[in-house]
Amino acid sequence: MFSTAVLFPFSTIAGTASKTLDFLIGFLQLRHLRNHTTSSSADEDLLSRFLRISQKFPKPNPNPHPIPNPDPLPLDPFHWNSLMKSSLRSDRPDEALRLFHEMLRSGVPPSLRCYTTAMDALVSSRRFAEAESMFHDMVASGVSPDAAAYGVLLKMYSFHLRDFDSAYALIGLMAGSGCAPDVVAYSTLIASLCRSRRTEEAWRVLDRMLGEKCSPNCRTYTPILRAYCAEHKIDEAKMFLEWLRTVDCPPDTICYNVLIDGLCKVGDFDGVESLFRESGSRGWEPDDVSYNTYIDGLCKAGRAHEGFQQLEVMLEKGLSPTTVTLNILLDCLCRESDVREVSCLLERSSELGFEVDVLSYNIVMSRLCSVREWSAVLKHFTDMLKKGVRPNTYSFNIIIDSLCKGGKYRKAKCVFDSGGFVPDVVTYNTLIHGMFLAGMTNELRFLFADMEREKIAPDTTTCNLMVDCLCRENNFSDAIDVVRNFRCVSSQEPVAHLTYWFVKSGRLSDLLMLFEEMFDRGWVPDSQVYDFLIRAFCRKGSCTSKEIYRICLILDRMLEVE
């Protein structure tokens, strides 16, 4: 990695931010001139363009840590709730809960609003059982829940736990307790169903709403629109958007932004252009998010220069780039240019005069992690702490990943056990993967158990890891059960992993039997299963063995189905 002192000798330049910028642009142009290859001169150009425009990004707040009033506590429940809400808004549920308990200690009886906020804080910390029991405590203390209080539980069941039976039961309970579910409740449920790819069911909820004369609005419909886009059903999405006009819910900019994202994901940039062209006559105006989405789409499609061009268009329209825009460009620069140079940009963001956030750090740190610059990752992590940028679960996941990849398994486990963040499925997957490679079998057992206890739903990667762990210990029957019980239509990765291990251990008859069973259930293998199968055979050197006949049998069978 470059020494930053050599690249940016700011310590010797006691200039203003703009002088610094001039220097930096000059420096990059110099490098540009020195470089003769066309491909890297294009890279340089992106960096220069970035720096030219960086003055338009939000400026860092000169005083990011206002010293809190040392003697607050005048407090009635309303004020307590305001404090708790502001903690929650700045993503500090722990702080909100601390306030709640302080309020209890000071003898102020919590209002309905306070209970609701505290429950919300518990839910966002994934402390679900406690959220439920707080609800019961509240009722027991004579405070009756309103739609908002039920709403927190509904969000917990539907969004977090994806336990839709409980969610429906709660909706029923609401109706029976004189607090009939409203647009907000139904919209929460619909959004959660769509996120769990249960769009059909979301439509049924919509029908039920209409049956109860509860009018949906744009926020109710947007998740459905998003579901169409996620499935690349752009024509359906467009029709749905037009249909909204006929049900007296003219789509707003947010709806159009969902469509823009969908168009970008299928690479239909002309489609985006024509949406923008016709926006005025269709009754909406693109906003900063519209352009962010478009710019990101272009950058991800390898059309970074066009992306940067749209930034100019955005400015011409009087829209201001945000920190999200900055992050989109940082991500783009990481891929199109040298990660280490972007790393230096981030390090010097204050001098360069733009505000960075958690995501800026996470983006650069994860890129640094993938080029094995682990010490740089840790350096940025400490930098962000110094700057008062609070790391989130993503940041911790990157740190854990870096430590594992750098062979510091114990340190990774310490970070995990520190309790300074709320782990998610990726945290567990990262650590499990690390422990698997390190051969720390006992730790693995604990981690899987932890995950279950914390009610963190396993994803495809978890399932792959389970298969790998079980097979390595020759526990093939449990591995088969994992694959059988894992309901994830979108992926065959776990099957591919199982296939690999079956071949590796020479259990070809068992593999054939499993395949037959799955064929009978209408299974069609995908290219990933082939890939693992072929790789396993190659690694085993089976091509010369007498098993080749059976391999051909399997491959033929698969090809026939494909």
Added chain:
DNA sequence: ATAGGGTTAG
């Protein structure tokens, strides 16, 4: 005044 309606990471 209750909605994880939209963009950035893996």
